[in-house]
Each structure stands twice: as C-alpha cells, then as structure tokens.
Amino acid sequence: xxxxxxxxxxxxxxxxxxxxxxxxxxxxxxxxxxxxxxxxxxxxxxxxxxxxxxxxxxxxxxxxxxxxxxxxxxxxxxxxxxxxxxxxxxxxxxxxxxxxxxxxxxxxxxxxxxxxxxxxxxxxxxxxxxxxxxxxxxxxxxxxxxxxxxxxxxxxxxxxxxxxxxxxxxxxxxxxxxxxxxxxxxxxxxxxxxxxxxxxxxxxxxxxxxxxxxxxxxxxxxxxxxxxxxxxxxxxxxxxxxxxxxxxxxxxxxxxxxxxxxxxxxxxxxxxxxxxxxxxxxxxxxxxxxxxxxxxxxxxxxxxxxxxxxxxxxxxxxxxxxxxxxxxxxxxxxxxxxxxxxxxxxxxxxxxxxxxxxxxxxxxxxxxxxxxxxxxxxxxxxxxxxxxxxxxxxxxxxxxxxxxxxxxxxxxxxxxxxxxxxxxxxxxxxxxxxx
Amino acid sequence: xxxxxxxxxxxxxxxxxxxxxxxxxxxxxxxxxxxxxxxxxxxxxxxxxxxxxxxxxxxxxxxxxxxxxxxxxxxxxxxxxxxxxxxxxxxxxxxxxxxxxxxxxxxxxxxxxxxxxxxxxxxxxxxxxxxxxxxxxxxxxxxxxxxxxxxxxxxxxxxxxxxxxxxxxxxxxxxxxxxxxxxxxxxxxxxxxxxxxxxxxxxxxxxxxxxxxxxxxxxxxxxxxxxxxxxxxxxxxxxxxxxxxxxxxxxxxxxxxxxxxxxxxxxxxxxxxxxxxxxxxxxxxxxxxxxxxxxxxxxxxxxxxxxxxxxxxxxxxxxxxxxxxxxxxxxxxxxxxxxxxxxxxxxxxxxxxxxxxxxxxxxxxxxxxxxxxxxxxxxxxxxxxxxxxxxxxxxxxxxxxxxxxxxxxxxxxxxxxxxxxxxxxxxxxxxxxxx
Numbered sequence: 001x002x003x004x005x006x007x008x009x010x011x012x013x014x015x016x017x018x019x020x021x022x023x024x025x026x027x028x029x030x031x032x033x034x035x036x037x038x039x040x041x042x043x044x045x046x047x048x049x050x051x052x053x054x055x056x057x058x059x060x061x062x063x064x065x066x067x068x069x070x071x072x073x074x075x076x077x078x079x080x081x082x083x084x085x086x087x088x089x090x091x092x093x094x095x096x097x098x099x100x101x102x103x104x105x106x107x108x109x110x111x112x113x114x115x116x117x118x119x120x121x122x123x124x125x126x127x128x129x130x131x132x133x134x135x136x137x138x139x140x141x142x143x144x145x146x147x148x149x150x151x152x153x154x155x156x157x158x159x160x161x162x163x164x165x166x167x168x169x170x171x172x173x174x175x176x177x178x179x180x181x182x183x184x185x186x187x188x189x190x191x192x193x194x195x196x197x198x199x200x201x202x203x204x205x206x207x208x209x210x211x212x213x214x215x216x217x218x219x220x221x222x223x224x225x226x227x228x229x230x231x232x233x234x235x236x237x238x239x240x241x242x243x244x245x246x247x248x249x250x251x252x253x254x255x256x257x258x259x260x261x262x263x264x265x266x267x268x269x270x271x272x273x274x275x276x277x278x279x280x281x282x283x284x285x286x287x288x289x290x291x292x293x294x295x296x297x298x299x300x301x302x303x304x305x306x307x308x309x310x311x312x313x314x315x316x317x318x319x320x321x322x323x324x325x326x327x328x329x330x331x332x333x334x335x336x337x338x339x340x341x342x343x344x345x346x347x348x349x350x351x352x353x354x355x356x357x358x359x360x361x362x363x364x365x366x367x368x369x370x371x372x373x374x375x376x377x378x379x380x381x382x383x384x385x386x387x388x389x390x391x392x393x394x395x396x397x398x399x400x401x402x403x404x405x406x407x408x409x410x411x412x413x414x415x416x417x418x419x420x421x422x423x424x425x426x427x428x429x430x431x432x433x434x435x
Numbered sequence: 436x437x438x439x440x441x442x443x444x445x446x447x448x449x450x451x452x453x454x455x456x457x458x459x460x461x462x463x464x465x466x467x468x469x470x471x472x473x474x475x476x477x478x479x480x481x482x483x484x485x486x487x488x489x490x491x492x493x494x495x496x497x498x499x500x501x502x503x504x505x506x507x508x509x510x511x512x513x514x515x516x517x518x519x520x521x522x523x524x525x526x527x528x529x530x531x532x533x534x535x536x537x538x539x540x541x542x543x544x545x546x547x548x549x550x551x552x553x554x555x556x557x558x559x560x561x562x563x564x565x566x567x568x569x570x571x572x573x574x575x576x577x578x579x580x581x582x583x584x585x586x587x588x589x590x591x592x593x594x595x596x597x598x599x600x601x602x603x604x605x606x607x608x609x610x611x612x613x614x615x616x617x618x619x620x621x622x623x624x625x626x627x628x629x630x631x632x633x634x635x636x637x638x639x640x641x642x643x644x645x646x647x648x649x650x651x652x653x654x655x656x657x658x659x660x661x662x663x664x665x666x667x668x669x670x671x672x673x674x675x676x677x678x679x680x681x682x683x684x685x686x687x688x689x690x691x692x693x694x695x696x697x698x699x700x701x702x703x704x705x706x707x708x709x710x711x712x713x714x715x716x717x718x719x720x721x722x723x724x725x726x727x728x729x730x731x732x733x734x735x736x737x738x739x740x741x742x743x744x745x746x747x748x749x750x751x752x753x754x755x756x757x758x759x760x761x762x763x764x765x766x767x768x769x770x771x772x773x774x775x776x777x778x779x780x781x782x783x784x785x786x787x788x789x790x791x792x793x794x795x796x797x798x799x800x801x802x803x804x805x806x807x808x809x810x811x812x813x814x815x816x817x818x819x820x821x822x823x824x825x826x827x828x829x830x831x832x833x834x835x836x837x838x839x840x841x842x843x844x845x846x847x848x849x850x851x852x853x854x855x856x857x858x859x860x861x862x863x864x865x866x867x868x869x870x
Contacts, residue, residue, distance in 0.1 A: 017723075021582075024722075025583055025722070028583055031648060032580045032648075033580070114764040114769065118769055123760055127578075132724075133723070133724035133725070134727055135573075135577070135578025135727075138570075138577060141467075141763075141766040142570070142573060142748075142749060143570025144570065144741065145464065145468070145744070145745050146456050146460060146464065146741045146742075146743075146744030146745050146748065147456075147460065148463055153866065209766075210766040212773065212775065213463075213466060213765060213766060213767030213772050214765075214772060214774070215772055216765075222783075233788070233790060233863060236788075236832045240816055242788075242865070244863060252775070257775050258778050258783050262863075262864055263863050265788050265863055265864070267867055267868070271706060271709060272868060274706060285870065288456045288460070288737040288741040289568035289731060289737065290568070290738060291730075292568060292570075292732075293729075293730040294728075294729055295727060295730070296724060297724060297726075302723040305723055306579065306581045306721075306723040307724075308581075309580070310581050313581065325553070325556065326753060328576075329549040329552070331575065331644075331646075336648065337649060337650055338647065338649050341691040342691060343688070343692060343694075344657075345657040347691075348657075348693050351700075353671075353675075353700050355668060383675065397671045397675070399700075426665075428698050428700055429699050429700070430699065430701075431588065431700070431701060432702055433701060433702070433705050433718060433720075435720065
C-alpha cells in the first residue's frame with residue numbers, strides 16, 4: 001500500500017522534532033498505522049541543523065507545500081495566526097488534512113477553520129496545541145465521552161509552572177527566576193505570553209470547547225498573570241498547607257461556563273500541587289468517572305512532536321483501515337506483532353531494599369558488606385538501629401543499587417551461609433522511575 | 436438516523452452503572468456520537484435494584500442477547516472466563532461488536548478472541564479492563580502512537596493500593612487493613628485475586644501487549660503479592676524517602692520484555708508514590724514524549740462504566756460518521772454546539788487568600804472580621820504575624836471560603852474604607868479541586 005505523504009511546514013523546534021520522530025520510529029509507526037507515513041515535502045525559510053532534510057523536497061516558499069498534489073496531510077508548525085491561517089485555509093481548500101500545534105490559531109480562528117474543513121470533508125487535528133505531549137484532547141473528546149464534564153483545571157504553561165515551582169521550592173523572587181528561565185530557554189525574551197497567561201488562555205479556550213461543546217471564545221477568558229506573586233505569599237500559602245499554581249480553570253455551572261486563568265492556591269495534598277518544573281498536568285472532573293488527571297511534558301521538541309505524530313497516525317489510520325477496525329486490538333497490526341521473549345524474573349535488573357536481623361556480635365555488618373562488595377553490589381543507604389533491649393535482634397536495613405536478580409540471589413545465599421542472621425532476609429524491589 | 440442498539444450482558448455493579456450512564460447522559464452522548472445509543476436488551480439472571488430496566492427487554496438466559504438480531508454492540512459484563520468466552524465468541528460469530536471490562540478474559544483468551552473478531556470484521560474494545568475509568572488503553576494505543584515505549588509502571592489494583600496507603604499513612608498492619616477493606620466492600624471475601632497480584636497481572640499483560648506489540652502472555656507474568664509487607668518495612672522505607680506501592684511493571688530491554696507485579700519502593704517525590712487509597716495511576720515512559728502519567732479511579736460502578744461507554748461511543752462513531760471525520764473537532768457535532776454563556780469573572784465563586792498590612796492600632800482585626808461577617812464571608816484560617824520592628828506594618832493573612840467574586844469585591848472595598856491598612860490588599864483565588 002502506498003505511503004501516506006506528509007508535508008511539514010515550519011522547521012523550528014517542533015518541526016525538526018516531528019521530522020526526526022517520524023523518521024526514527026518509522027517502522028513502529030507503520031506497524032501501528034497499517035501503512036508507512038513519509039515526509040515528502042518540507043516548507044521552511046531556512047534549514048535547521050537538528051533535522052537532516054537532504055532526502056526530501058524543501059521549499060523556501062512554504063505555501064508550495066499546500067499546493068503539492070502528492071501531499072495527504074499538511075502539518076502546520078510555523079506558529080502565529082496570519083500566514084498560518086492563510087496556509088491552513090488553502091490546504092483545506094486543496095483537500096488536505098491538517099495537523100497543527102498552533103494554540104493561538106485554533107483558539108482565535110478555530111470556528112472558521114473547522115467550518116471550512118467540514119465543508120471540504122477534511123480533518124483538522126490539534127492534540128499538540130494543548131499541554132504538549134499529554135494526549136489530553138483525545139482523553140476528553142474520546143476517553144471521557146460518556147461523561148457530563150463538571151470542570152477542567154490545568155497547569156498548562158510550563159514556563160509559568162517552572163517559575164512558581166522555583167519560587168516555592170527555593171524561596172526565590174519572581175524576577176530572579178524569570179531571568180533564569182530566560183537563560184535556560186524556558187522563557188522568551190518577551191515573556192508576556194507565558195507569564196501574563198495568554199498562552200494558557202489559548203489552551204483553556206480549547207479545553208472548554210471540547211469539554212462542554214461550546215464554540216471557541218478566546219476573547220471571553222478572564223486572564224491574570226503571575227507577575228505580582230511574591231515570595232511572601234508563596235511562603236504564607238505553604239504555611240497554610242497550600243501551593244500557588246498558575247491554573248487554567250473552566251467549569252460548567254447552572255448559569256454558564258467559567259473560563260479563567262489566574263494564580264490559585266491548591267491544597268498541598270492534591271496531585272496538581274505536586275506538578276513541578278516545566279511539567280504540565282490537567283485534571284478533569286466529570287459525573288461518571290469522577291476525577292482523572294493527565295500529566296506530562298507540556299513543551300519541547302519531541303514531546304510536542306509526540307502529539308503531532310499521534311494526530312498524523314490517527315489520520316493515516318482513518319485513511320487506511322476498515323473504519324470498524326481503525327485501531328488494531330493490540331495497538332500494532334495483528335500480522336506485525338513481535339516475538340520478543342518475556343524475561344524470567346532472574347534476569348530482571350532492579351534496586352533492592354533489604355532488611356535483616358543480625359545476631360548481636362562484632363563484625364556482622366562488615367561481613368555482610370564484604371559479601372555485597374565482592375558481588376559488585378553497591379549499597380546506597382544503610383539504617384542500623386540500636387537494639388530495643390538485650391534480647392531483640394538488631395535490624396539492619398540497606399538500599400542497594402540496580403543489580404541482576406540472579407546475582408542478588410547468589411549474594412543473599414552467601415549472606416545466609418555466614419550464619420550471622422537470626423531470621424530470613426526481607427527484600428523488596430526498588431524502582432526510581434526516572435528513565 | 437436509527438440509534439445504535441446496545442445489549443448489556445450482566446447487570447451487577449458495572450452493568451447497572453453502564454445502564455445508568457447511558458441513560459442519564461443519553462443526550463450528550465448522542466451529540467458526541469452523532470446518533471442515539473440505546474440499550475434495547477439486557478441479559479441478567481436477576482434484577483438489580485440500582486438499574487430500572489422496566490422499559491427494555493430483559494432475558495434471564497444471557498445468551499439470548501447475542502442472538503438478538505437488533506443488537507449492534509454486545510457489552511459483556513458478567514466476568515469470569517467460561518460463559519464470558521462462549522458468549523463473546525458467539526456474539527462475534529453473529530457479527531456483533533464487543534465491549535468488555537473483563538481483564539481475565541482478555542489477558543487469558545484475548546489472542547483467540549481478537550483473531551475471531553478480525554476474521555468477522557468486528558471490533559473488541561476493552562478500555563475498562565485496565566485501570567477502570569482511566570482512558571489508558573486509548574492513551575497508549577493512540578495518544579502515544581509516535582513513540583517507542585520504554586516502560587510502563589502502574590498502580591492498577593485499587594484494593595492493594597488502599598491497603599498499602601492505609602499501612603503507610605496510619606502505621607497499620609496488613610491484616611487489620613484488609614479486614615477493613617473487606618467491610619468497606621473494597622476487597623472480596625476471598626481477597627487472593629487482589630492481594631496476590633493476579634488481578635494486576637491480568638491488567639499488566641494487556642498493558643505490555645499494547646505498549647510493545649507482543650501477544651498476550653499472562654502465564655509469563657512474575658507475580659508477587661503484598662501479604663508479607665509489614666508495618667516495619669513501610670516505616671523504614673519512609674525513613675529512607677520512599678513509599679512501598681504494589682506496582683505492575685513492564686519494560687522493553689535489549690534482550691526481551693520484563694513483565695512483573697510486586698511490591699516496590701518508589702521515591703516519595705514521584706507522583707506515583709502519592710497516589711493513595713483506591714485510586715489507580717499508570718506511568719508510561721517513552722522515547723519522544725518522555726514520562727506521562729494517567730490517574731483516576733480504577734474501579735467502581737460509574738468509573739468503570741465511563742470506560743465501557745467510551746468504547747461504545749467509539750464503535751458508534753465508527754459505524755456512523757464519515758471515517759475521515761470520526762470525532763467532531765470540538766468533541767460534539769458541529770450542529771449541536773451549545774450556546775451556554777461565558778460568565779464574567781464577577782459571577783465566579785471561589786475561595787480566597789487575602790494578605791493585608793494593617794496599621795498597628797487596637798481593634799483592626801475585629802473591624803475587618805466584622806466587615807467579612809456582615810457580608811456572609813466565612814474565614815477558614817488566619818495567620819497574624821508579630822511585627823518585625825516598630826515601623827513594619829503587621830501582616831494579616833486570611834483564607835476565606837467560597838464567595839461570589841462581586842461580593843468579595845464589595846467587602847474588600849468596605850475594608851479599604853476603614854482606613855486601617857497601610858497598602859492595598861493582596862488577594863489570590865483558592866480552589867480545593869475536590870468536587
């Protein structure tokens with residue numbers, strides 16, 4: 001079957017990320033989509049050293065991509081609302097499906113764009129426009145389709161959340177953190193869009209419309225930034241058991257829809273209060289399921305590309321497969337499942353928590369440490385408690401770094417043979433979950 | 436357009452929840468699906484007082500539902516793997532689409548069932564089989580389709596997590612909490628499936644297959660329960676900065692796939708470590724997006740029904756709409772968007788954090804409290820700090836309960852007129868996010 005041809009317009013951070021993900025994961029993506037997805041045309045005013053486009057057609061006049069008769073899907077990643085709008089409407093007119101990460105374009109011109117798309121029978125997908133790599137559009141439009149949604153509250157601007165997190169964790173002042181965020185590349189030279197909540201308002205506009213089935217109404221969002229939050233307020237909020245987060249909130253009430261972006265105190269025990277740094281999270285409360293929360297990176301080249309490419313795969317699946325079996329049962333086509341072996345537990349590598357009760361005699365700790373050391377097992381932490389009374393055995397707790405289970409088993413057998421323990425070793429596996 | 440006809444088999448907790456959600460939210464669901472979805476036939480050995488089935492056909496012989504020529508989608512909610520398997524295979528043979536919440540059926544017989552479904556050109560959906568109301572199947576199969584998935588780690592059994600959370604928070608012993616869980620209805624009289632990790636192993640089997648594109652291999656899951664975890668280990672883990680959670684973990688390595696359920700120490704700063712009670716959460720790490728996490732209720736009548744009905748809507752959308760426009764841009768059909776008004780911020784009700792710097796004179800606090808009291812604004816907490824020196828104003832911090840913004844504004848104006856403050860009032864909105 002002939003590949004689905006994709007044209008990417010804009011080769012900045014997200015454009016190059018999208019190009020690279022589609023290329024690197026091409027094989028897995030084809031197994032999922034049921035057919036190859038190929039970038040055949042890139043529209044970019046200049047090259048990007050992060051993306052090797054030497055094998056594809058590149059046009060400096062980006063409008064040439066939407067005129068290319070070979071292209072099935074146009075991926076719009078130039079940003080802004082002037083050229084992007086013209087380009088998207090032309091592509092729709094030419095019968096192309098659209099995938100975009102452009103929150104401003106959708107929030108401000110989505111009603112017009114969707115009408116044009118519907119008239120031409122094409123699709124406009126915008127998963128990447130809200131909360132970067134988190135599949136929140138899909139979760140709300142499809143995953144929660146059984147529910148009457150009560151409200152949506154989200155940390156939907158990574159720059160703002162980085163600033164609020166640094167102020168909270170390190171007691172720093174707003175201006176100081178903003179300056180660092182600019183140096184790290186998290187914030188623009190003109191940070192207005194992020195710190196004044198305009199970017200979050202664009203995203204909230206989209207969330208409200210898909211949650212409640214209302215037209216996009218960006219101009220009605222109440223928007224308040226974080227520039228006036230002081231270290232003092234962050235500190236008092238902590239003292240009262242709260243964190244201050246810059247939230248976008250939309251709620252359906254008996255009289256209408258709330259649509260607001262502002263700094264908000266949130267109880268410290270809420271997961272949303274514990275979403276730190278540049279990460280995003282969206283909490284949705286609805287009548288059947290109750291609370292659900294979606295967390296992940298809200299920006300960056302490949303996280304955003306993840307959402308863009310998921311939209312491309314969605315369109316490719318729709319263009320390819322029997323509509324009644326759009327998504328393969330096990331995500332990948334049944335005839336392309338992999339025969340990767342399942343590893344026995346002895347071959348699994350994890351960290352460990354160990355608890356032993358040692359006999360109260362000299363040198364026990366040294367003997368045990370020596371066994372672990374000879375087996376190249378690294379101790380990360382130790383707790384050795386004083387004995388409660390003369391007759392209680394001494395509890396010895398150790399955390400050890402990642403080791404193959406069979407090697408751990410062998411070391412524990414050797415420790416048992418030392419005959420220094422009063423009962424068997426308790427061991428619990430440990431995972432840091434960081435990469 | 437004629438409705439999509441649904442037959443529900445099994446009218447227990449999830450069956451009655453599904454029946455009720457489809458009925459209560461029928462109008463919104465039709466706006467989303469593009470056509471009405473109607474339950475026309477229920478198969479149940481006995482009635483359930485929680486579901487009023489008087490208006491639909493009820494068969495005591497549940498197999499009559501799969502023989503009903505009017506039924507488009509059979510929703511299998513009887514559980515178990517014997518009758519459920521027979522019933523699902525017959526329904527497939529009769530050309531019906533299947534929606535099921537049955538994790539054991541899919542984990543143990545999914546390969547056979549999917550092959551049968553593919554041969555008949557029908558769809559078998561099973562969102563509710565993993566993590567209840569969290570749309571995790573959709574997130575992995577569709578939302579993350581751009582990624583090579585590295586690993587998935589989840590709290591996927593609510594009973595086990597309730598027990599581990601109670602042990603951690605209250606220093607209780609396993610047996611004691613298990614007994615309470617049984618009394619609360621969270622745990623079965625025979626708790627083996629939950630506390631020995633079998634239920635989690637069923638769910639992990641499914642997660643591994645959709646993450647890595649491998650056949651379902653339940654028999655190869657390494658499974659270790661939580662029955663041997665002691666209060667002592669929970670406490671030592673805390674001391675070392677960790678929480679013990681019963682995790683299902685599957686990871687793709689260079690040599691194969693890890694597939695394991697066991698108690699696991701997780702750093703306390705990880706969101707997964709902070710998922711408490713009967714809630715579930717699944718963390719997915721993949722190459723493009725990095726870490727994402729999905730949180731919500733993993734069991735219960737309506738949370739599970741939310742996932743079941745989402746699958747029904749998915750099938751209805753596939754049967755109804757132009758495949759290229761399966762999901763409406765704004766979740767609801769363009770011709771059925773609602774004209775709910777957007778509320779001005781003055782009509783929004785929130786809690787507030789207030790900070791004032793009062794003049795150092797007697798009775799200031801009483802005067803301010805009196806203004807709030809007259810406006811029916813309830814103070815939830817107060818911090819009044821001693822002045823640092825004679826010249827500093829006294830900071831006065833208050834949290835007030837939910838009030839309409841215009842009423843708050845009026846009260847703040849009255850406080851300003853008291854002329855007891857040295858500068859303007861700082862106010863930040865507060866949301867508890869609990870309902």
